[in-house]
Amino acid sequence: MKIKSQGNGINVSAYINTDELERTLLAPYKERVKVLEAQVKKRDYYIKNMHFQLKKRRWIIYLGYISSRLMKPFGKKINMKRMMILSYMYERNFTSVLKMKKDFEALGAQHSYIYNDVRQMMSMGLIDRDKRDFYYLLDKGRETVEYYEQNTIKMFMHMAKIKQDSSQMKTIKDSLKKPSKYSEEELKNRRIRYAKLMKPFWDAGYKKMPKDKGRRIEILSKWIKDNKIEDQWYTQLIFNWGSK
Numbered sequence: 001m002k003i004k005s006q007g008n009g010i011n012v013s014a015y016i017n018t019d020e021l022e023r024t025l026l027a028p029y030k031e032r033v034k035v036l037e038a039q040v041k042k043r044d045y046y047i048k049n050m051h052f053q054l055k056k057r058r059w060i061i062y063l064g065y066i067s068s069r070l071m072k073p074f075g076k077k078i079n080m081k082r083m084m085i086l087s088y089m090y091e092r093n094f095t096s097v098l099k100m101k102k103d104f105e106a107l108g109a110q111h112s113y114i115y116n117d118v119r120q121m122m123s124m125g126l127i128d129r130d131k132r133d134f135y136y137l138l139d140k141g142r143e144t145v146e147y148y149e150q151n152t153i154k155m156f157m158h159m160a161k162i163k164q165d166s167s168q169m170k171t172i173k174d175s176l177k178k179p180s181k182y183s184e185e186e187l188k189n190r191r192i193r194y195a196k197l198m199k200p201f202w203d204a205g206y207k208k209m210p211k212d213k214g215r216r217i218e219i220l221s222k223w224i225k226d227n228k229i230e231d232q233w234y235t236q237l238i239f240n241w242g243s244k
Contacts, residue, residue, distance in 0.1 A: 059160070066155045070148055077124060081110050082117050083148060086126065086137065090145045094134040196233070200224075213241040 071080060078086075088103070089095055097115050104111035118135060121127045126141035137145075200223035201209050201216075210216055217238050224234055 059156075062156060062159050063152070066152055066159075069155070070151055077120075078144065082121060083145070084109060085114065085117055085121070086141050086145050087148075089127065089135065089137045090142060094130070094136050096134055197237075200234075217241050 067080070071078070071083070084104070085100065088100060097118060101111045101114050104114065118127060121141065122129065124140075126138060126144060127135055128138050129135050198209065200220045203223060204219050206219070210219070220234060220238060223229070224231075
């Protein structure tokens, strides 16, 4: 590309290699954009796949079963409520019983007697308290949460990978299928009427009825004549198509 300029009686011209300029300025960004596009595409697939998986009812049942199994080794010392307290504290450096009660109440989770639960877990070496009466998780408490989390994922992934006999399973389409507003008898009559309507066109080699009404009349009239059909229903069809 050539650029011309004039000032104070002096003509100045310059040549700019736009291809080289584009390669220098845009090439690094093009590569970066490709990487970002690939990441977005991968993330989009992951999200869609997760949404599809979460729609399966059995995953919820699996998680309930896994949770029940993993809680058994703890006995009565750690129940699900106490595991939730440990998990809550795992995500925070310090917290108070009052804050926990408010958040648990907002979640709709059991929030009474949390102070007693905290004291019990302090005696078990899972939790400790500082001079300001703020509570924090000890290593043993952190390991308890990690044990539950990691084994839940491990067991769930194992169960999710097991192929099952799907011969008696409902398909997603069947499970979401809305009930018909027509009775079985009405549906049967509709199928019969449709077959009767389409027979002249099927015999003529058509899979669908022509959109042109003139062509419909032509095919139906020829079919009636060739097969010597005497049926007022077909005659009424010709009249209806011809009058519109």
